[in-house]
Amino acid sequence: MxxxxxxxxxxxxxxxxxxxxxxxxxxxxxxxxxxxxxxxxxxxxxxxxxxxxxxERDSYGGGSYGGGYSGRSDRGERTMHPAVCSSCGRDTMVPFVPTSGKPVYCSDCFRAQRENRNYDRW
Ligand SMILES: [Zn+2]
Ligand SMILES: [Zn+2]
Incomplete structure (x- = not known):
């Protein structure tokens, strides 16, 4: 040293x-x-x-790519589809393709449904 x-x-x-x-x-x-x-x-x-x-090995599971990207594309192109509300019978637009057999609600009834469900849970 x-x-x-x-x-x-x-x-x-x-x-x-x-x-x-x-x-x-x-x-x-x-x-x-x-x-x-x-x-x-x-x-x-x-x-x-x-x-x-x-x-090289982790490039697929890298988290930041998947999360950030899908979130952005979701909000970017939101196609609305015409539907008839299963609850009040009004014409409405929904952000998904209405499937027959599944109830579709207008925004008012949807909100009411969701509030009901929240009350149930409480
Ligand atoms: Zn440094
Ligand atoms: Zn409705």
Missing amino acids: SIAYADKTLTCRDCGQPFVFTAGEQDFYAQKGFTNQPSRCPDCRRAAKAARSGG
């Missing part, structure tokens, strides 16, 4: 946050023969590593 290491504060290349390159890490780097300093903070290093190792 010839060199005394001291903790060093570096700036992360990815997030721009300062992070500590500890004496222990500097020693470790030196033993491994690394001459350059880490350019990322531990968090970003871990994130980069996770993205590299799990990127």
